Amino acid sequence: MLNYLWIPLLISLSKHLPTSVNAKSTFNSTLLLTSSEFGQLSPGCPAPEPNLNYRPVIGILTHPGDGASGRLNNNSNASYIAASYVKFVEAAGARVIPLIYNEPKQNFDHKLNLINGVLFTGGWAKSGRYYEVAKYVFQKVLKKNDEGDHFPLVAICLGFELLTMIISQDMNILEQFSAADSASTLDFMQNINFHGTVFQRFPPDLLKKMSTDCLVMQNHNWGISPGKLQENSNLCGFFKILTTCSDDNDKVYVSTVQAHNYPVTAFQWHPEKNAFEWGLSMIPHSEDAVQVTQYVANFFVSEARKSLSRPPASEVLDNLIYNYSPTYCGKAGKGYDEVYIFT
Ligand SMILES: *[C@@H]1O[C@H](CO)[C@@H](O)[C@H](O)[C@H]1NC(C)=O
Ligand SMILES: *[C@@H]1O[C@H](CO)[C@@H](O)[C@H](O)[C@H]1NC(C)=O
Ligand SMILES: *[C@@H]1O[C@H](CO)[C@@H](O)[C@H](O)[C@H]1NC(C)=O
Numbered sequence: 001m002l003n004y005l006w007i008p009l010l011i012s013l014s015k016h017l018p019t020s021v022n023a024k025s026t027f028n029s030t031l032l033l034t035s036s037e038f039g040q041l042s043p044g045c046p047a048p049e050p051n052l053n054y055r056p057v058i059g060i061l062t063h064p065g066d067g068a069s070g071r072l073n074n075n076s077n078a079s080y081i082a083a084s085y086v087k088f089v090e091a092a093g094a095r096v097i098p099l100i101y102n103e104p105k106q107n108f109d110h111k112l113n114l115i116n117g118v119l120f121t122g123g124w125a126k127s128g129r130y131y132e133v134a135k136y137v138f139q140k141v142l143k144k145n146d147e148g149d150h151f152p153l154v155a156i157c158l159g160f161e162l163l164t165m166i167i168s169q170d171m172n173i174l175e176q177f178s179a180a181d182s183a184s185t186l187d188f189m190q191n192i193n194f195h196g197t198v199f200q201r202f203p204p205d206l207l208k209k210m211s212t213d214c215l216v217m218q219n220h221n222w223g224i225s226p227g228k229l230q231e232n233s234n235l236c237g238f239f240k241i242l243t244t245c246s247d248d249n250d251k252v253y254v255s256t257v258q259a260h261n262y263p264v265t266a267f268q269w270h271p272e273k274n275a276f277e278w279g280l281s282m283i284p285h286s287e288d289a290v291q292v293t294q295y296v297a298n299f300f301v302s303e304a305r306k307s308l309s310r311p312p313a314s315e316v317l318d319n320l321i322y323n324y325s326p327t328y329c330g331k332a333g334k335g336y337d338e339v340y341i342f343t
Contacts, residue, residue, distance in 0.1 A: 056094040056304035057316055059115035060085055061137060062101050063123035063158075064130055067339035068329040075343045077102055083326040083338035084276035085121050085156075091275070092297035094304055096321040100342045101133045108133075112140055114316050116307035117152040117263075117300065120159025122219070122270060127171075134162045145262050152263035152303035157220055160257070160266040164224050167239070168232045174222040178248040181280045183214035184269070186243040186255060197242055197258045198265050198299045206291055215289045216255075216269040218245065219280060223253035223268055238262075245269070263303050271296035279334050 048054055062079035066072040079101055086096045097111050099118070118137055125131070137153075144151035155163050165171055188211055194200050199207060209215060226244055229235045239257040245268070246252050255268045273283050275293040321340060330337035 051308075052305045053116060053308055053310060054093075054305065055310070056116040056301060056307065057097055057114060057320075058089045058094050058117050058119055058301070058304060059097050059099040059111060059137075060089070060119045060121065060321075061099045061134060062340075062342055063121055064101070064125050065123075066341050067336050068332070069335065071332060072327055072329055072339070073341050073343060078341055078343045080339045080341045081121060081321075082277070082336040083340060084272045084336065085119055086321055086326075086340065087276045088272035088293065088297050089119065089301065091294065092301035094301045095316075097316070097319045098321050098324070098340065098342060099137065101130055103342075110315075111319055112137070113309070114311045114319055116309060117154070117304035119300070120153070120155040120162060122157035122159065124158065126158070126162065126165065126174075131162065131165075134159075135166045138163065138166055141264065142262060149309055150263060150303065150306035151309075152265070152300060152307070154300045155264070155266040156272065157268060157270055160268045161220075161222050161224075163264070163266050164229075164235065168235050170232070173224065173228065173232065173235075175225060175228065175253075176221060177223045177251055177253050179218040179220050179223070179245070179253070181282050182218050182248065183282045183284045184216055184218050184245045184255075185212060185214055186210045186216055186245060186269075187252075188243050189241055192240070192242060194242070198256070198296055199242065201299060201302075202295050206288060206295070209288055210292065213288065215274070215284055215286070215292050216245075216271070217273045217280070217283050218247075218255075218269050219273075220268060223247075225252060226254055229254050229257075239266070263306075265300075267296075276337070278337055279330050279332075 060081050062081050064079050066078050067080035067082055081098055089096050097115055099108060099111055118141055120134060141151055141153045161174055164173060226241055229239070229241065238259055240260055241254050242258055243256040244252050245255040253268060257266045271293050274285060274289040277283055324340050324342070326338040326340045328338050329335060
């Protein structure tokens with residue numbers, strides 16, 4: 001009986017093996033471990049694409065506070081990154097360097113030269129030093145791209161709102177919406193070419209489900225309507241609208257945008273929460289919803305692999321987020337599950 005089961009299994013497995021790798025070594029895990037330890041590719045493994053950077057590093061901008069309403073740290077200079085953003089990046093094959101928004105400019109600038117892309121997180125801070133630093137980083141992102149590196153920026157929720165303010169040069173451009181702790185569908189714009197956008201690599205059936213099932217998490221009170229975005233020449237010159245959503249009162253807001261000429265993508269929704277946050281009641285956790293997290297993360301890191309800046313490895317190691325430990329704060333039953341705090 002056992003033999004009958006195994007034979008077709010082995011045959012079907014061997015069909016998928018590259019012809020130059022023999023089946024015996026594939027099934028010998030000792031051998032596999034040994035060769036990967038030395039970082040050597042067996043003769044049968046195709047060489048990686050030489051034009052890609054397989055060790056991308058993403059900078060995540062910290063946000064003021066402790067991420068836990070003072071339960072963890074009341075220092076006025078504290079800032080944090082919710083660990084879900086870090087996991088989101090790591091799950092797609094990149095490492096993270098925290099860009100601590102209030103650290104001395106020299107350190108901050110040094111870190112900007114160690115990374116291959118930037119993530120702006122959710123939060124609430126829209127003024128003062130945090131706003132200025134976000135604007136500074138955004139300008140650096142444009143500059144790096146203008147100088148020939150492919151240097152992506154993904155901006156989520158507050159990040160989307162900050163880019164809206166920075167690009168429009170209008171601190172009052174945001175409008176109020178009612179979309180706290182709610183899951184929604186995405187309404188895809190008609191006649192939009194998704195080539196080169198985050199949605200290009202989504203399987204068509206998942207894209208279709210996103211327009212009918214509540215697979216994306218919303219948690220915001222601000223946003224911008226499509227009309228207001230289109231009216232602002234700076235904004236519509238920079239971004240094209242990929243999706244919109246409707247809030248609790250059926251008011252329509254822009255939910256995903258992609259820059260026309262830069263690898264800059266902004267989400268009013270939270271791609272990272274589906275897989276990695278549990279404190280808000282409405283976060284979708286279905287297999288489809290978790291795949292949404294994964295496809296967005298894969299898109300972001302695939303963009304960062306096109307950044308060919310390869311700084312000295314030791315300087316990267318000195319600054320990685322692995323030099324810090326996250327704190328579990330999800331026991332309070334609200335907010336983020338884990339946060340990294342920087343003081
Ligand atoms: C697997 O490979 C290792 C290293 O070549 C060898 O020492 C070991 O005997 C092999 N094991 C089996 C089960 O073939
Ligand atoms: C921060 O301040 C609040 C209000 O005074 C207090 O309840 C809380 O325990 C403080 N947090 C810490 C970590 O000390
Ligand atoms: C933040 O404040 C703490 C305690 O007040 C201090 O030890 C630390 O050096 C400060 N950090 C920064 C970056 O200013």
